[in-house]
Amino acid sequence: MSGESLGSVRRAFAPWTDPDAKPFVCFKGVTKRFGPVMAVDAVSLDIFEREFFSLLGPSGCGKTTLLRMLAGFETANTGYIFLDGVNISEVPPHRRPVNMMFQSYALFPHMTVEQNIAFGLRQESGVSKAAMADRTAEMLKLVQLEGYGKRRPNQLSGGQQQRVALARSLAKRPKVLLLDEPLGALDKKLREETQFELMDLQMDLGLTFIIVTHDQEEAMTVSDRIAVMNEGRLVQVATPGEIYEQPKTRYVADFLGSINLFDGTLASRNGAAAVVETGAAGPLHVLIDEGTELAGSATIGVRPEKISIGFDRPNGAGRLNTVKGEIWDIAYYGDLSTYHVKLSSGTIVKVTVTNTTRLVERPIGWDDEVWLAWPPEAGILIAE
Amino acid sequence: MKDLGDTSPPLLRVERQRWVIPARLAVTAIPYLWLLVFFLAPFFIVFKISLSEVAIAIPPYRPVFDLSEGLDVLWEKARALSFGNYVWLTEDDLYWKSYLSSLRIAAISTLIALLIGYPLAYAMARAPAAMRPILLALVILPFWTSFLIRVYAWIGILKREGLLNATLLNFGVISEPLTILNTDIAVIIGIVYSYLPFMVLPLYANLERMDHRLIEAARDLGCTRVKAFWLVTAPLSLPGIVAGSFLVFIPAVGEFVIPDLLGGSETLMIGRTLWSEFFANRDWPVASAVAIVLLAVLILPIVFFQRHQQRADEAGR
Known part of the structure; x- marks a missing residue:
């Protein structure tokens, strides 16, 4: 979105190679069972600040459950989740400084675009009406939807809805943005364009993004690092290049490309x-x-x-x-x-x-x- | 949009199909014809009776209109129409008190049915998917028994020596048996009981298809469970609330069986007044006028309801 190339910043970014770097999001031995099904099996994972991190795997591999545990919608059976050094395992979703962009967006159909975006700000105490309006306008501008504020979600195209969902999840300035299959509902061309927009946005805002996807090309394109999951376990966590050229297991080699x-x-x-x-x-x-x-x-x-x-x-x-x-x-x-x-x-x-x-x-x-x-x-x- | 006109079929084809009734029209015409014959026609007959005068005859009224007198006489009479029966309704306070009392009892019953029905429908919609058909069947189950018998059963429960009083006395909650039967309360209990499924079904249909992710999104953006319910679930279920409320309210206003069986002599409801005008007083013209006014009273909320539906459709849900 900005005119300058961000290549130099991108090339230099590799906190996972620095043994002294403090992880921003940290899963420690997290396990989640649904009845007899082991959805997430003893996952330990460090994600760093400003990282664009992908959870990749086939459906049912536990990636969405892992994301939902970070958002607070599921509680781990065992293990802890830390965010910015704080144990958030027991914190209810409405008090977690993370926001989620839902699969198929989950926009409120009875509210206008503006009301959707301002929804999170309204729940905070001490935000003035003017500040709310400013932030909403800023968000609309960020996602290039100025002039669409008074529309209802069902009056927007799929791509526009996706951008409203993005604006809504960013409006509260979350510490981490969680994206659950954010581009799954878009057609191929729009999806590819939006992937680049997401990358630029993440760079500009300096936020940590965690994305869940089953689309390996999408994960390869947007991510700093990818965690490949299978049957509730992490199979390999590495950069897209490493995952592709040095897959650790037969499963990873076969799943990507x-x-x-x-x-x-x-x-x-x-x-x-x-x-x-x-x-x-x-x-x-x-x-x-x-x-x-x-x-x-x-x-x-x-x-x-x-x-x-x-x-x-x-x-x-x-x-x-x-x-x-x-x-x-x-x-x-x-x-x-x-x-x-x-x-x-x-x-x-x-x-x-x-x-x-x-x-x-x-x-x-x-x-x-x-x-x-x-x-x-x-x-x-x-x-x- | 200049070429909008081009979308209509060419003239020739219209010409050829002139005598062919499109299948779609035929399908919709059948229920409309049904309503025309069995609702609109009787309505006009009732309206005609309401303008006539009571007489000791069979049928017990003197018709104002008689087609055999010819159109000229008809026209003459139409100009000198008597709305005497309607004027009478305003003069005797029994009628407007009955209307008001009916509206009040129906409104209270609707509110209670909503307060009971909403949590019920909500719990059903949230139950495991495999359980839902069973729960739904349980709601519909009472319909398999005669409505009359079910209302009679309430007499056994509510009377002084009935099940309810016996239980409460046994547990020492009360020391004197309560008088519930033959009061407005019994009528309200009867209406709420009988019409609860009509509240639950549209609410369930609405809540069941609600996207659970919307509530999660509200929670994610900082709402507690309760707040998410008020800001998302409640407004989105409004069409269901409106539909259920009208399905309870409209028949409850004109209800006759329940006030007749459970209500006391004090219980004024328009259905009962109507019945006594027809059968006790044999005053068909006044009874017809009562019925016409009842319809007019009920048409207002129906129109409001349909307006609401239309607006809801335009808003996308």
């Missing part, structure tokens, strides 16, 4: 260079951290865009990980094409290619015999 997984056993190791014998694609070379302990079995993951595809076998150093296969299926997306290549072992390998030229002399077609190749550093070793 697509990946080709080759199961095998460690054949040899020389420092960082390791060779894993896989049944599907033969011996595969991979680079691993020197400190990593490795037992017998190992899985190698390769992202489809890291694999090159061609009619000829690469020479020289490019020969390390080369596999022959036959084109089984082609998905053409315009900007990208995804090839499903069937290896002689029967395994299907996905390869994504950017369509950089409009016309290709000899396009890769069905039943073509092709060579796949990737450098050792493209492989991800997933030890489980």
